[in-house]
Amino acid sequence: MNDRTPAPATPAAAPPLLSVEHLTVRYQLGRGLTGRPTLLTAVRDVSFTIGAGRTLGLVGESGSGKSSIGRAILRLAPVSEGRIVFDGQDTAAFGRRTPPSFNRDVQVVFQDPLSSLNPRQTIAVTLGQALTRHRRLTAVERNREIAGSLDRVGLSGYHAQRYPHELSGGQRQRVAIARALATRPRLIVCDEPVSALDVSTQSQVINLLKELQRDLGVSYLFIAHDLEVVRHMSDEIGVLYLGRLAESGPAEQVYRTPTHPYTQTLLASTLLADPERQRARSARRRELATDAELPSPLAPPPGCAFHPRCPRADDLCRTEQPELLQLTGTASLAACHHAEPVRVAAP
Structure with missing residues (x-):
């Protein structure tokens, strides 16, 4: 077992945006x-x-709580405990009405x-509504902004007069x-913004973002x-289970160097174009595989929630919830009693 210590205090720096x-x-x-009410705890x-x-x-399987976190930030899901601070302001102070700012x-x-996207509205109307809702623009300024917005995302001006069903999936995104x-x-x-697109279009949208x-x-x-997609897009990664x-x-x-067995399992489950590296990854996936299914979030297992699917689980894992701590x-940070970094070959 690795020597584990609580994460050190963050040095003085600019406050985070979120x-x-x-x-x-x-x-x-x-x-x-x-x-009695039946409660589902989606985020813990x-x-x-x-x-x-x-x-x-944020990466994880379906039901891991990723979208619920996004919806809570957008004030579309309840914040049962804790708080969300945007630009120094606790969003709970907004009350029921979210300020336009x-x-x-x-x-x-x-x-x-x-x-x-509204199927009955042209792209120009859709973009125009977003512009006029938050910015005071004349008709000329609005049309100029619409053309500029389309150009910024790699679309020609004639797309403004089209309807969503007349565009491809990548164009709609x-x-x-x-x-x-x-x-x-x-x-x-960005809530799964590329999962419905083919691989080629995924790459284009990620590069655009x-x-x-x-x-x-x-x-x-x-x-x-998909951990591969998240890796290419992100500065930091949070793995949810x-x-x-x-x-x-x-x-x-x-x-x-993933440290948690679940992160290692996610990585081993992604596909690679290189046959040799894919064989090694498939072998690793077989090492980590168990017969256990994903537990229900309505009745999560005691101790470490991942223990029914973890090949290294022991009695400590079955009884005690691990803290999210930093490895020396x-x-x-990893929430695992036996977390160990595993080196992954460079792509």
Whole structure:
């Protein structure tokens, strides 16, 4: 077992743009036979920060709580415990009504642009509404901004008069990005923005998002289930399992030397174009594989939630929830009693 110590205090630096502190999100699913409410805890005591112009990637399987965190930041899901601080202000102080300034500064790009874009509106109308809602523009200025927004995301001006169904999936996602950028936001929540696209288009959209970040200084919370995709997009990575952070740290370090068995399993499950490296990764996946299925978030296992699927689990793992702590010699944090860095071959 590695020598493990609590994470050192962060040195004095510019305050983060976004700070999520001990966030817990619960949903009421109904009432049981006794009349007591049935609660689903989707997010459990999660903390992280995002600096200005930086990207945090959240990765994990379906049901890990990734989207619930994004929705809580957007004030679309309840904050049951903890708090979310944006630009120094606790969002709980907003009350029921979200101020226009927050809606302007924090935008979202959803997974499926076809369902998030109004099918009865042209792209010009969609972008125009986003512009006029938060910015006072004349008709001439609005049209100029629409053309500029489309050009910024790599679309020609004639796309403005098209409807969503007349565009490809990649083009629709570019429109969704243009709409998010129309308000000149400081943070964009990207909720699985490339998972519905083919590999070639995924690469184009990721490169576009990175280019826009360099040009505009916008920050991203990038949510995905593919560790390869998140690694290419992010400065830091948080790995979620059943609502808890299993591991977090600098993107390249989490990718190249994952410390938590779950992170190692996620990495071993991704596909590579190189046959030799893919064979090695497949062999690693077989080493880590177990017959256990993903537990229900309604009844998570005691102790470490990953222990039913972990080949290294012991009695300590089955009874005691591990803390998210830093391992000696690494900048990553891991919630594992037996976390050990595993070197991954360079691509």
